[in-house]
Amino acid sequence: MGADTELLGLLSDGFFHSGAELGRTLKISRSAVWKRIRILVKSGIEVYAVPGRGYRLTEPVELLDSSTILAGLNDKARRLLSGLDILTEVDSTNLYLLQKASAGAPSGYACLAERQHAGRGRRGRQWLSPFGGNIYLSLLWRFAEQTPALSGLSLAIGIAVTNSLETLGVTGIGVKWPNDILWQGRKLAGILLDTAGEAAGPCHVVAGIGINVAMPAGAAISQPWIDLREIVGHRIARNALAGRVLQHLLLTLHQFQQKGLAPFLPEWDRLDLLKDKDVTVQLADRTVTGRAQGVNQQGALLVAHGGVTRAYHSGEVSVRGTE
Ligand code: BTN
Numbered sequence: 315m316g317a318d319t320e321l322l323g324l325l326s327d328g329f330f331h332s333g334a335e336l337g338r339t340l341k342i343s344r345s346a347v348w349k350r351i352r353i354l355v356k357s358g359i360e361v362y363a364v365p366g367r368g369y370r371l372t373e374p375v376e377l378l379d380s381s382t383i384l385a386g387l388n389d390k391a392r393r394l395l396s397g398l399d400i401l402t403e404v405d406s407t408n409l410y411l412l413q414k415a416s417a418g419a420p421s422g423y424a425c426l427a428e429r430q431h432a433g434r435g436r437r438g439r440q441w442l443s444p445f446g447g448n449i450y451l452s453l454l455w456r457f458a459e460q461t462p463a464l465s466g467l468s469l470a471i472g473i474a475v476t477n478s479l480e481t482l483g484v485t486g487i488g489v490k491w492p493n494d495i496l497w498q499g500r501k502l503a504g505i506l507l508d509t510a511g512e513a514a515g516p517c518h519v520v521a522g523i524g525i526n527v528a529m530p531a532g533a534a535i536s537q538p539w540i541d542l543r544e545i546v547g548h549r550i551a552r553n554a555l556a557g558r559v560l561q562h563l564l565l566t567l568h569q570f571q572q573k574g575l576a577p578f579l580p581e582w583d584r585l586d587l588l589k590d591k592d593v594t595v596q597l598a599d600r601t602v603t604g605r606a607q608g609v610n611q612q613g614a615l616l617v618a619h620g621g622v623t624r625a626y627h628s629g630e631v632s633v634r635g636t637e
Pocket of ligand 1: 405406408432433434435441450452494504505521522523
């Protein structure tokens with residue numbers, strides 16, 4: 315455990331701790347405590363420092379803990395998991411695993427971070443990733459050969475994340491093609507797939523999941539968003555949630571590798587937020603409109619217009635009249 319993690323562990327209850335007390339526990343001087351606190355603050359962690367009282371985090375934090383997360387996995391998921399890194403801070407958990415993959419990390423390797431300073435969203439967007447409140451999780455999976463069906467993987471992962479939230483009692487959520495998880499039109503979770511490897515040979519995918527669990531008030535996010543705290547009315551335990559999501563992801567990737575998208579299609583139909591909605595699809599070179607009709611066997615969005623139904627493999631979709 316690094317010194318910062320140790321200090322964070324002491325502060326995680328959200329109560330004041332004096333410099334003297336922290337110094338005694340960490341076996342360092344009060345000025346060394348102050349230096350450590352400054353490093354935390356520089357890395358984006360909000361710490362109140364009040365003369366005469368000491369230091370405290372702005373909110374209590376349940377720090378990520380690998381043994382609690384692993385305890386949430388069943389035997390099958392544990393066998394599929396080849397490694398789990400818990401990081402206090404990283405640029406992006408996806409980039410971290412892409413680097414590990416290049417260095418030979420095996421399929422089923424996962425990582426979680428307390429904070430990302432360069433969290434990545436789809437289409438080159440930023441993913442706001444403040445410390446200690448949300449889930450930033452990535453999983454590496456290796457495929458023996460590239461198959462066209464890999465295009466449906468992002469839908470299967472959207473289903474996995476939604477199902478894992480449902481098992482924790484979160485209701486009223488669904489998936490907007492290809493994999494935005496929304497609650498009443500507001501974004502709760504996002505998925506970013508990074509694929510690397512040969513066009514017709516072995517390849518690997520890093521599936522990155524960001525879930526808004528408890529965002530700081532006034533977070534600067536450029537689209538309507540929601541967090542789990544607002545949906546369920548309390549802070550969901552992050553380690554239990556991380557374990558549940560990881561379990562669903564591992565089993566989903568395993569099943570997808572063997573059977574492709576087909577077994578997931580009925581569940582897609584249940585969770586599909588665009589079904590029978592009038593939509594606009596923003597393509598690279600033009601915009602199309604029509605009525606969304608679900609997805610085909612490859613996971614492409616079906617849109618009917620003027621009696622013709624066409625399949626779209628990529629594009630930014632909005633529901634007409636609501637966005
Ligand atoms: C989206 O734009 O909807 C996708 C957001 C994906 C965010 C997650 S957080 C964990 C992983 N690491 C990243 O840098 N991005 C993904």
